[in-house]
Amino acid sequence: MRHLSRRAALALGAGSAAITVLGWGKGAYATPQAAAGDVAKFTGGAKPESGKISIELPEIAENGNTVPLSFSVDAPMTDADYVSDVLVVAEGNPNPGVATFHFTPLSGKAEASTRIRLATTQNIVVVAKTSGGKYFTASKLVKVTIGGCGG
Amino acid sequence: MAETPKIRVPKTAKKGDVIEIKTLLPHTMESGQRKDRDGKTIPRKIINKFAVQFNGKPVFSATIEPAVAANPYLQFFAKVDESGTFKFSWTDDDGSVTTAEEKITVA
Numbered sequence: 001m002r003h004l005s006r007r008a009a010l011a012l013g014a015g016s017a018a019i020t021v022l023g024w025g026k027g028a029y030a031t032p033q034a035a036a037g038d039v040a041k042f043t044g045g046a047k048p049e050s051g052k053i054s055i056e057l058p059e060i061a062e063n064g065n066t067v068p069l070s071f072s073v074d075a076p077m078t079d080a081d082y083v084s085d086v087l088v089v090a091e092g093n094p095n096p097g098v099a100t101f102h103f104t105p106l107s108g109k110a111e112a113s114t115r116i117r118l119a120t121t122q123n124i125v126v127v128a129k130t131s132g133g134k135y136f137t138a139s140k141l142v143k144v145t146i147g148g149c150g151g
Numbered sequence: 152m153a154e155t156p157k158i159r160v161p162k163t164a165k166k167g168d169v170i171e172i173k174t175l176l177p178h179t180m181e182s183g184q185r186k187d188r189d190g191k192t193i194p195r196k197i198i199n200k201f202a203v204q205f206n207g208k209p210v211f212s213a214t215i216e217p218a219v220a221a222n223p224y225l226q227f228f229a230k231v232d233e234s235g236t237f238k239f240s241w242t243d244d245d246g247s248v249t250t251a252e253e254k255i256t257v258a
Contacts, residue, residue: 066220077230090218094184097216101227106210108169108230114213115220117182148220 029119035089035096039127039137042087042100048127048135055126055140056113064118064148069098073110073128073136077103083110085129092122117148154178158239160253164231168257172203175224176241176249182217198223200242206235231257 039048056070075083082105088098103110110128118124125139154177164170176198183195195217202212211227229237234257241249 098218100214109228113226
């Protein structure tokens with residue numbers, strides 16, 4: 001340690017800290033890219049149009065362990081034209097997948113609610129697929145005070 | 152093992168009504184992300200699939216990831232044209248399936 005000047009030591013410390021943060025961030029959490037990858041898999045590469053979907057989520061979630069999520073897709077839900085699948089992904093969780101909902105004309109409405117876990121402040125992306133093969137998307141930012149993925 | 156699910160379905164409805172259904176199954180939904188005191192990862196054990204049929208026809212289902220909170224709660228809708236029975240099923244990671252039924256009278 002004697003050969004190490006104070007300045008060099010500080011630089012080393014800062015460097016390793018930065019590496020730790022970057023490495024941890026990459027390993028522990030999904031990225032918007034990973035979430036986009038899930039969306040691309042769901043749509044088969046098609047780019048979803050924005051609109052038709054409304055998402056209900058708290059602006060600020062104090063407890064990330066259970067965050068109420070509701071969505072509704074504007075669709076007639078008839079045999080000829082209905083929403084068949086809805087994908088929900090989170091951009092900042094350990095894994096982007098949250099759930100995929102499957103609807104039929106018997107569902108009556110393309111609407112559902114559940115409670116989800118959020119590790120940190122992040123965007124939630126909802127993508128809907130219609131029986132005609134069209135895709136729609138919407139997203140919403142949730143600020144999370146206490147993360148909900150355990151440690 | 153299997154907990155009793157809580158289900159809310161109206162007892163009666165008019166033909167063509169779109170009714171609201173709420174379900175909840177007590178379950179820890181162990182995410183596979185948590186570690187125990189010795190630093191070992193607690194293995195994942197969640198409900199990974201939920202499905203509802205009405206008189207044998209699929210109404211609604213969900214493929215669930217660990218990001219769904221403990222005691223998975225699901226609220227959704229169903230269009231009823233006739234009296235009949237809703238069948239609910241929850242599939243656990245260990246392969247066990249919890250099932251339940253609710254009847255509705257449609258006038």
